[in-house]
Amino acid sequence: MLTQDQKDKLIAFSAALVDQENARILVEPQDRSTGYWFGGGNVVQDRDGSILVCGRYRNYGDSRTGVGAGERGLELAIFRSDSIDGEFEKIKSFSKKDLAWNGVDIVSIEGVALHLMEDGIELFISTEKDAKYPERLASYQKPGAGVWSIDRIHADSVENLLVDNIEEIVPFGNEDPSRLHCKDPWVADLENGDLLLGYCTHPFTWSSSGTAAMIRKAGTDTYEKVSRDLLSRGPVWDIAAARVTERLVVPKVGAFADSPDTSIYFYDSCESLRQLDENPTAVARPRGWSCEEIGGVAAGLNSDFPAVESITVESPLFVSPTGTGCSRYIATLVTDEGIFANWQQSQDDLCQPLVGHFLSNEEIAKILS
DSSP states (O other): OOOOOHHHHHHHHHHHHOTTTEEEEOOHHHHHHHOOOOEOOOOEEOTTTTTEEEEHHHHHSSSSOOOGGSEEEEEEEEEESTTTSOOOOEEEEHHHHHBBTTTTOEEEEEEEEEEETTTTTEEEEEEEEEEOOGGGGGGGTTTOOOOEEEEEEEESSSSGOOOOGGGGOOOOOOGGGOOOEEEEEEEEEOOTSSSEEEEEOOOOOOOEEEEEEEEEOOOOEEEEEEEESOOOOOOSSTTSSSSEEEEOOOSSSGGTTTTTEEEEEEEEOOOOOOOOOOTTOOOOOOOBBBBEEEEEEEEEEEEGOOOOOOOOOOOOOOHHHHHOOOOOEEEEEEEEEEEEEEEEEEEESBBOEEEEEEEEEHHHHHHOO
């Protein structure tokens, strides 16, 4: 169990790592205006030492009336840089047409995640497929909208990733309407060699979101669900959503040098899935809503997994200083020199590029001491 001092240090560490004021833009969206984003992916270090980031381009479109109003999630893209502080260049991309398979069209592309394996690389992809709700719930399906699920492709290198071996890993949850949509995968290598695959779930009404988790045992190709609700939604700012996007093992320094192995979990949330009009006489605070999520941090002892609790109960930790305040899809990469974080962040012109920030080992040790 974490002490209050340890929780305070983890919050300070997380805020310094995901520095909202000093992040630099890594990948621009396709237009500098509202509704245009790049993000929703993760970051890994390839075998040659280069840095890979992935995500999806999202263009303007209103999900409440179906994607016919705009292009929405139209392209999955992978970028490479020789170093963390270098320029990122696109090396691979997939369109909605590319990702269609088994006779089912793709309506939109959402979150994705790269994972480096011993003998290659794999890519987890969430897409909105042109599929129908269960018949008894058909009236809830928005015109032009589909159902989200998660697929996987793999190859010996990122350049050789093709859709030839695409397979469904997390089907949409027709048997569980409260978790009908499955999207936004994230991965973590566990200490015993297993792979943790987490993902976001939504009910058929799109009235909330949560996080489910699966384990792929080392040396196998099968996935076992270990949690339907990895992180409970909170009582205040995060009452509507609890979408985990990353697990980061806390460095064993300072207050954690002699503690049991601990991980922090970055998550996106909001106070409502609909925009809220704030009372002008009330205390002004970031609320978040629908696609304008703000973020917080949860934590748990590795030995107690999947037990995870929020340590940012009263207020969010990650809010963009510009635009709508949206700051989400945090991903991290641990290197020999420190930790590199990236996330999707709202700007003055209301677009949301992928931004990044690096925190050195020296700075980490100072914060956690």
